[in-house]
Amino acid sequence: MMGAEAVQGPWSSTISDVEAMAEAARCLFCEDPPCVRACPTGIDIPLFIRKIASGNRVGAAKTIFDANPLGSSCARVCPTDELCEGACVWGKSSRPVEIGRLQQYATDAVLERGVALYDPPSQPIPYRFAIIGAGPAGLAAARELALAGAQVTVYEREQSPGGLNTYGIPPFRLSEGVAVAEAEMILSLGVRFERGVDVGMHVRPEQLVDSCDGVLLACGLGAGKRLGIEGEELDGVMDAITFLRMAKEGRARAGREVVVIGAGNTAMDAATTARRLGAERVTIVYRRSEKEMTAYRFEYAFAKSEGVQFRWKLMPVRFVGEGAVQEVRCRQTELDPSGAWRLAEREERLSADQVIVAIGQARRWDLLDAFQVPHRDGAVTVDEQGRTRRPKVYAAGDCVWSGKGAEATVVVAVEQGKRAALAMLKDARSRRVEHGLATEGSAWPT
Amino acid sequence: MADLTVEMAGIRSPNPFWLASAPPTNTGFQVERAFEAGWGGAVWKTLTDRPVRNVSSRFGSLHLADKRMVGFNNIELISDRPFEDNLAEIRQVKRRFPDRAVVASLMIEPDKKQWQEAVRKVEDAGVDGIELNFGCPHGMVERGMGAAVGQHPDLIERQTSWVKSAATVPVIAKLTPNVTDIRASARAAVAGGADAISLINTINSIIGVDLKACVPRPTVAGLGTHGGYCGPAVKPIALYMVAECAKDDTVGVPISGIGGIATWQDAVEFLLLGAWAVQVCTAVMQHGFRIIEDLVDGLNRFLDDNGIGGVRDIVGKALPNYVPFGSLDLDHRVVAAIDADRCIGCYKCYIACLDAAHQAIAPGDAEARVPSVLVDECVGCNLCEAVCPVACIEMVPMAELAGAHPLTSVSAHP
Incomplete structure (x- = not known):
């Protein structure tokens, strides 16, 4: 499959009823299930699979969404080999249960039919919260706060909610339709959605902090980083985030010979998307060796299966072309005796009519500074519950990712958003009680 | 190659696997296909002198997770085809497959003359034996037939003796499990002169309820009824009843084992508990006649691997180890x-x-x-x-x- 239709992901579930029932029947309903332990959001996986097996598909979806408000996106994009499926006990003597596909099967039933899983909260609570960013972390937090009955406003610079799910993940893995439908399911719980609003530009941060009981920074990361080498301004050179966004919106074009710089998961996404858009040759260029590559093994395997080529130990030093890029000039790299990478003498030239730079994203220094939250190199400092060092300001998702520890995955962002929401509710309540203000009913997290 | 041949109460077949009287033996076409596939015998779908009308639908199934037909029930009655058509087909099958056991199952109204007339007709068609259907738990019971006979030892004895006084071929009484003590039925059949017994017929059951329509399944024009339960799920009940009869000295006739047999292992279990041969239905309804290949091959290898000369050498081998609880x-x-x-x-x-x-x-x-x-x-x-x-x-x-x-x-x- 090539061209535009090849990059559009399926909306409908790719697992048939018959296959789902057979696969669900394989789940052992383990006690103290390792798959649940391996899920950052703690979805009760054996329970939702049992519900599928009993024909209770909507109930299965409810079990999933209760734990993971973005359960449908996660079903498609989670690194399941590393998480639930990697922990499945069947892996020891057979093949793991296909948890991701079953999760997709269950959640699609709800998204496709527009089933309302949650009643609007019957008892509103007198708290107002602001969330900056309608990506996975912000949406997860919004869902939890809205279900608790709070007034929630989500500010989003873009027109559509979903964050990277909507704008950054290759469409053949997660379609814009699914990402947006799932986000809208959350927003429909009484969440105010302010689209196209740039906090810091249109709304003053201090005003939000003052007027709300809590503000969650779920702003993600900024634009794709640049290499800062000669020729980067040539036509045909762009960063991966921009490229993937254009692909998602159906307006990306791939060159004939594409060079992708970097070997993380985003580089794999950009490379495979370029292939599916019809690029004849896509080469990933990485300045270190295969061993240091940060992409998941399954992403790497997928890229290879899509025909992406790999060049290790090559460092781009200059893009050459007349108006448009024609060539990537690289220097070979090598390990010096101390174990550090350094440029070697040999030069190489790779012809390319498109270059996609996938070496990470910039941090949102501007916004973090505007909110006066302490951060380390642009990663907000937070506790386990997402509290920043500044009262009433919380952070979750990629903006707290330090590059170490838990991966910057959608599912981790969701869990961080959930936890931050609980902390926001708890702290708001404590403040009210401290100030001798009204207490509320029993629907409170403790 | 072990000797798989069976001779039960004088009826011979090249292997112990017969098709039970049921939908797979409804026509000569089907029985010929079965014999071509390798089945050792067939008990013809129950014949009667006055064919019945059947309903639509007829079967209900118990599925477990992705396992289909773990249990199966039916509300189909006996043959709805003209008696004479069946007789002609029996004649033809027997001519083409003289080495296979062809047994006519009969269910006749409680009248000596009618029973004996039917016996003469099927014998004339060339059957190797006659099986008396005292079992079906539904439909015919209301007309004083099937389990209505099988649940009363005196009726079993009387009707068996009617048949025996007219029959020249061996007579097998097929027993219903819908009784409190199967041995009473078996003893009555023997008292009536039965040369063998076969068991179990189906168990009275409601296979399930259609949750949408609020009707027991299978559903006929918005209504449901109880039917006969069979399939792998009934095997334990059948094994118990076969063993009870086989252990009872006052029964003392060969047993044809029936109930949930789907594999050669199932068959061996029945043989070990005293069956001389077995009858199969549900597994064929699910998979077709060609399962016979594994049934025969598996049984043969089992016997060879254990140095056993023939099927008859394992009949009842487990019975001495089947004891009352108090002996444990x-x-x-x-x-x-x-x-x-x-x-x-x-x-x-x-x-x-x-x-x-x-x-x-x-x-x-x-x-x-x-x-x-x-x-x-x-x-x-x-x-x-x-x-x-x-x-x-x-x-x-x-x-x-x-x-x-x-x-x-x-x-x-x-």
Whole structure:
């Protein structure tokens, strides 16, 4: 499959009823299930699979969404080999249960039919919260706060909610339709959605902090980083985030010979998307060796299966072309005796009519500074519950990712958003009680 | 190659696998296909002098997870085809397959003359034996036939004797399990002169309820009725009843075993508990006639592998080991032994023992997830062995525990 239709992901579930029932029947309903332990959001996986097996598909979806408000996106994009499926006990003597596909099967039933899983909260609570960013972390937090009955406003610079799910993940893995439908399911719980609003530009941060009981920074990361080498301004050179966004919106074009710089998961996404858009040759260029590559093994395997080529130990030093890029000039790299990478003498030239730079994203220094939250190199400092060092300001998702520890995955962002929401509710309540203000009913997290 | 031939009450067949009287033996076309595939015999779908009308639909199925037809029920009646058509086809089949057992199943109104007339007709068509359908639990009962006879030993005896006084071929009485003591039915059949008995017929059942329509299944124009239950799920009941009859000295005639037989292992179990041959239906309804190839091949290999000359050498071999509860040794003890190498860490055994048995399995290290058996607490109930999805739990006699099995797999009470 090539061209535009090849990059559009399926909306409908790719697992048939018959296959789902057979696969669900394989789940052992383990006690103290390792798959649940391996899920950052703690979805009760054996329970939702049992519900599928009993024909209770909507109930299965409810079990999933209760734990993971973005359960449908996660079903498609989670690194399941590393998480639930990697922990499945069947892996020891057979093949793991296909948890991701079953999760997709269950959640699609709800998204496709527009089933309302949650009643609007019957008892509103007198708290107002602001969330900056309608990506996975912000949406997860919004869902939890809205279900608790709070007034929630989500500010989003873009027109559509979903964050990277909507704008950054290759469409053949997660379609814009699914990402947006799932986000809208959350927003429909009484969440105010302010689209196209740039906090810091249109709304003053201090005003939000003052007027709300809590503000969650779920702003993600900024634009794709640049290499800062000669020729980067040539036509045909762009960063991966921009490229993937254009692909998602159906307006990306791939060159004939594409060079992708970097070997993380985003580089794999950009490379495979370029292939599916019809690029004849896509080469990933990485300045270190295969061993240091940060992409998941399954992403790497997928890229290879899509025909992406790999060049290790090559460092781009200059893009050459007349108006448009024609060539990537690289220097070979090598390990010096101390174990550090350094440029070697040999030069190489790779012809390319498109270059996609996938070496990470910039941090949102501007916004973090505007909110006066302490951060380390642009990663907000937070506790386990997402509290920043500044009262009433919380952070979750990629903006707290330090590059170490838990991966910057959608599912981790969701869990961080959930936890931050609980902390926001708890702290708001404590403040009210401290100030001798009204207490509320029993629907409170403790 | 073991000798698979069977001679039961004078009826011979090249192997012990017969098709039971049921939809697969409804026509000569089907029986010929079965014999071409290799079946040893067939009991024709029950004939009667006045054909019935059948309903639509007729079958209901019990599915478990992705396993279809674990249990099966039907509200189909006996043959709805003209008696004469069936007789002509029997004649033709017998001509083409003289070495196979062709048995006519009969169900006739409770009238001696009519019974004897039917016997003469089927014998004239060339059958090797006659099976008396005293079993069907539905439909015919209301007309004083089937289980209405089979549930009254005096009626079994009387009608069997009517047939015997007219028949020259062996007569098999087919018994219903819908009674409190199957031996009473068997003894009555023998008293009436039956040369053999066959069991079990189907068990009275409601296979399920259509949740949308609020009607028992199978549903006929918005209504449902009870029907006859069969398939793999009934095998344990059939085994018990066969063994009870086989062990009873006052029965003393050959038994044709029926009930949930789908594999050669099932058949061997029936033979070991005293059946001389077996009849199969549901497995064929699910998979077609060609399962006979594995049935015959598997049985043959089993006999060869165990150095057994022929089928008749295993008939009843397990009966001496089938005893009343009071004869069991109360001092004997087995305990569970878990093979840590094959354990996949699902904790099914742990939770089953904790919630439903004797709290005799410890979960072990949370990372390794290999549970261990607390020998002092284990009563040897087998539940853990039953729930284990990879069959890595074995019940080991206490006496052998220290020797044959690594002690690491069975820990002492912590």
